[in-house]
Amino acid sequence: MTWGIKVSPPGVDVKSCPDDQLVFSSEFNTLKTFGSQLMTVNGTYYTHNLGYIPIHLYAGYLTVKNTKIGFVGQNTSANLTNVIATTTTITNDNNAEWAANALVYVFYDEL
């Protein structure tokens, strides 16, 4: 018998439901947050020093359109920013015409 933890949503039998219906299963890895950093228009270095390229997630926004947030990675025609990860830092390329910001989440998990 394999030991572990499974959690299902209300109304779903945790013993028989398929894996994609589970809220949590210890058979699968989860993203674990290392930290987060606001990347500003002037470019902000977030030094993580993990020694590998971590999984990271962000959605960009513009200070001139403060009531909206873009999709993950959205840039180009929206003039949002790109985010670049290395083994030590997260930076933004800041090629946007406007004040493009991104709140970046960095995870312990490696790409």
Added chain:
Amino acid sequence: MTIGIKVSPSGKDVKTATNKELILNSELGTIKFLKWGTNTISVNASSNATVTISHDAGFFPIPLIYSELTPGSGRWYAKPFNYISTEDTYIDGNLDNTYANTSNLVFKVINNTGSSKTVSCYYYVIGETGK
């Protein structure tokens, strides 16, 4: 003593595993999905359609969307993507038309072809603030 949960994979000692090796560590945050679902959008020839999905997060969440631009093609694109000439249908990248705010997820589907299209989407609203 701090109370919490740590889960390590088989063969790895949970007491000595690093955060990277652990499957779960309750001391660390993880991403949570606030809302998800599917949507089917009918777009007339040489026209566009704007889709609004309510999420009511009360904050600016991080949105994700995957779309099948040609019905039944089996080709699913993750937003963002560049214009795809073979599809000739796309989700507008302009922040004025495709965005999330504190209550809704909004995106505009543009159909440049001469026939109507039915575009299928999966959407996910991640329950973490994006700004």
